[in-house]
Amino acid sequence: MIIRNAEYFISSEKVSQCPAKGLPEYAFIGRSNVGKSSLINMLTGNGKLAKTSATPGKTMLINHFLINGRSDRDIEKRIQPGSWFLVDLPGYGYAKRSKKAQDNLEQMISSYILERMDMTLLFVLVDSRHEPQKIDLEFIQWLGENGVPFSIVFTKADKLSKGKLSDNVQKYISRLMEDWEEIPPYFITSSETRQGREGLLDYIQEINRSLLEQSDTNE
Ligand SMILES: Nc1nc2c(ncn2[C@@H]2O[C@H](COP(=O)(O)OP(=O)(O)O)[C@@H](O)[C@H]2O)c(=O)[nH]1
Numbered sequence: 133m134i135i136r137n138a139e140y141f142i143s144s145e146k147v148s149q150c151p152a153k154g155l156p157e158y159a160f161i162g163r164s165n166v167g168k169s170s171l172i173n174m175l176t177g178n179g180k181l182a183k184t185s186a187t188p189g190k191t192m193l194i195n196h197f198l199i200n201g202r203s204d205r206d207i208e209k210r211i212q213p214g215s216w217f218l219v220d221l222p223g224y225g226y227a228k229r230s231k232k233a234q235d236n237l238e239q240m241i242s243s244y245i246l247e248r249m250d251m252t253l254l255f256v257l258v259d260s261r262h263e264p265q266k267i268d269l270e271f272i273q274w275l276g277e278n279g280v281p282f283s284i285v286f287t288k289a290d291k292l293s294k295g296k297l298s299d300n301v302q303k304y305i306s307r308l309m310e311d312w313e314e315i316p317p318y319f320i321t322s323s324e325t326r327q328g329r330e331g332l333l334d335y336i337q338e339i340n341r342s343l344l345e346q347s348d349t350n351e
């Protein structure tokens with residue numbers, strides 16, 4: 133898929149405030165510092181879209197970015213066939229948050245994931261350098277139990293040798309296979325080398341196409 137255009141659309145505190153445009157929506161989530169902002173910038177080709185911040189855990193909002201809209205002074209008129217939303221969800225598991233802030237955040241994230249009808253797929257980011265982490269495994273378990281469509285994205289692939297990278301990925305997938313018969317598609321990415329960019333974007337495009345075909349046959 134070619135990204136012709138990527139721009140900030142809106143930030144929402146709650147799922148009820150999210151835009152009602154009926155666009156396919158792809159959300160990105162992971163622990164703070166996993167490389168989520170960098171990945172979003174790399175995918176969209178816009179180095180400033182999602183703020184890559186040195187102070188993790190700050191963004192507590194649901195951020196919508198409009199991808200492949202058209203240019204119009206009125207942001208509402210920029211949506212066109214082929215447009216979709218990329219959603220940046222707050223990072224989970226940031227230890228320095230207060231208990232109350234953490235609870236609020238979990239509530240916001242879970243209601244978005246469970247209630248947001250427009251969410252087509254959730255990309256769960258994990259750092260390719262680390263062993264499977266309890267917090268990620270529990271989160272993935274919870275997604276499976278709730279029937280949430282998701283896909284795993286291994287980040288920071290450039291930080292490892294090829295051998296170590298494929299070892300880690302295999303280890304991760306084997307760990308998931310202990311709980312699940314089937315593992316959804318996964319992607320190995322680097323925001324530095326842009327590895328995985330085309331594969332991930334083409335996957336989104338494929339799903340967008342099948343959604344369009346479905347809506348055509350329903351008419
Ligand atoms: N080498 C390398 N560093 C990365 C990559 N992705 C993110 N980083 C670094 O990891 C840190 C956290 O990245 P950021 O995108 O802010 O993570 P976020 O908290 O998940 O949004 C930053 O210092 C980034 O420069 C990557 O693919 N390769």
Ligand SMILES: [Mg+2]
Nearest residue numbers: 168169183185
């Ligand atoms: Mg970030």
